[in-house]
Amino acid sequence: MNAVRVVLELTRARLLQMVREPEVLFWVFAFPIMLTMVLGLAFRGGGPSDSKIAVVAGPGAEETLAALVRDEQIEAQVLEREEAQRRLRTGAVDLVVETASGTVLRFDEARDEAVTARLRAEAALQAAAGRTDPLALGHERLTERGSRYIDWLVPGLLGLNLMSTGIWGVGFALADSRQKKLIKRFLVTPMARSSFLLSFVLARLVLLVAEVVVLILFACLVLGVPFRGPLGSFAALCLFGGLAFSGLGVLIGSRARTSEGASGLINLSMMPMGLASGVFFSYERFSEGLQPWIRALPLTALNDALRGVMLEGRSLAAFLPELGVMAAWGLGAFWLGLAIFRWK
Numbered sequence: 001m002n003a004v005r006v007v008l009e010l011t012r013a014r015l016l017q018m019v020r021e022p023e024v025l026f027w028v029f030a031f032p033i034m035l036t037m038v039l040g041l042a043f044r045g046g047g048p049s050d051s052k053i054a055v056v057a058g059p060g061a062e063e064t065l066a067a068l069v070r071d072e073q074i075e076a077q078v079l080e081r082e083e084a085q086r087r088l089r090t091g092a093v094d095l096v097v098e099t100a101s102g103t104v105l106r107f108d109e110a111r112d113e114a115v116t117a118r119l120r121a122e123a124a125l126q127a128a129a130g131r132t133d134p135l136a137l138g139h140e141r142l143t144e145r146g147s148r149y150i151d152w153l154v155p156g157l158l159g160l161n162l163m164s165t166g167i168w169g170v171g172f173a174l175a176d177s178r179q180k181k182l183i184k185r186f187l188v189t190p191m192a193r194s195s196f197l198l199s200f201v202l203a204r205l206v207l208l209v210a211e212v213v214v215l216i217l218f219a220c221l222v223l224g225v226p227f228r229g230p231l232g233s234f235a236a237l238c239l240f241g242g243l244a245f246s247g248l249g250v251l252i253g254s255r256a257r258t259s260e261g262a263s264g265l266i267n268l269s270m271m272p273m274g275l276a277s278g279v280f281f282s283y284e285r286f287s288e289g290l291q292p293w294i295r296a297l298p299l300t301a302l303n304d305a306l307r308g309v310m311l312e313g314r315s316l317a318a319f320l321p322e323l324g325v326m327a328a329w330g331l332g333a334f335w336l337g338l339a340i341f342r343w344k
Contacts, residue, residue, distance in 0.1 A: 010191075010199030015206060050075050051117035052093040052285070054084035060099035067128030068097070074120055090307065091152055091282040095121055104138040110149045151226060154219045155306035156279035158212070159241065163273060163299050165211065166245025167252065167266050169204045174253025175262030184343050193341050197254070197334070201246040208242045229309030233316035237309060240326045241302040247330035248298075251337035273299040301325040 053068055053076040055061050061078050068076040076097075079087070087093040088106065094117035096106040105121060107114035174197075177183050219225040227234075248269060256262035276283055276290075277299035286294060294300050301322035308314040316323070 010196060011202040011206070015203050049113070051095065051113065051120050052076075053095045053097060053117055053121060054079045054087055054093045056081045056084050056096060056098040056100070058098070058100045060103075063128075064097055064099050064103070064125070068121060068124050070128065071120055071124045074117075074124060087284075089152070089311070090284075091149070092284040097121060102138055108149055150223055151311060152307065153280070154223065154225045155310050156277075156303050158215060158219075158238075159277070159299055159303040159306055160274060160279050161211070161215065162208065162238065162241045162302065163245045163270060165208060166204060166242055166247075167249045167270060169207075170200045170246050170249025171252035171256070171266050172249075172259060172262050173200060174250070175256040176259045178253075178256075179258050193343075194338055197250050197338060197341060200253075201243070201250065201334070204246050204249075205239070205242050208238065212238050225310070227310055228313035230315055233309050233314075234306070236316050237302065237305050237319070237323075240323055240330070241298070244298040244302070244326040244330035244333075247333035247337070251333040251340075254337035254341040273297050276300070278303045296325060298326050298329040 051074050053074055055065050055068070055076055055078045057078050057080050065076050065078055068074050081098075084093070084096045088096045088108075091111075094107065094111070094113045098104045098106065103125065105118055107118050109115060174183075216227070220227055249266075252262060252265045252269065256265055276286065276294050277297050278294075279299075283291065283294045283300060295304075301319075305319040305322040308319060309316075
């Protein structure tokens, strides 16, 4: 039996094993939809932090900036219109102030941080004007598809789900099979270690197709999230992300000897990325010294690329650095896992 047929038969066996478990169907299909609905429609942050505000360059911009920074809880800077809008759309700033023809505040009222920034900006501008009567300020609420918080959140949740599926689905399955003494039975077969491990990765990738389709259809049809980029670019990004995190799952499953040990290693690898890689808020809020390290994480690269394709309509060629990051993590982790894997 050649190596390709061995991998295909092992992959088929893994898929049959997974679909016969009701828990797998719940965690793969139902849970991501529930998570998207709850976090997308009812996400609430913690206490108010400093408000990040962008002032559009133009007449009166410097005076407005000086008025805003008098408030110690406001971080403001002057930016060109296009850059200010991009940062507002990606969550890097909470509010945009434009002074070309009157003072207009742009924000997303669905975000608590944006509402807080609006109140702080209004108070700072009123105080700077030295007026007891209200200063006339125009408000422009964001309702356009692609600019809402839910639109920004969904690609991050998709990336988070791909990470969870790849690492948990492969890493825990390997460790569980080892603990049940199933792996050592293959020691007497002529099967290569690479074929055995690759079957776990391919089985997850097959399941990933249905998983992504269900989540994206729900987000687009029910939540109204836009999908502006090429479908081929989006599919390639999901494939790269699935391979990267499945490779990490192989490494963890090859190292762990028990399912409890695998759970600890999985949580240790997923927790930093889940918090820092821009799932629920922009990683640009971290200090500049940390951002290069955050951008080197596979989930950060995947989230940035998914948002660029889905919300901005960019092609795959625009994300070659991100693809390189994901490929390096996936191939490197798989190679290291293969090197340390033992049948016993």
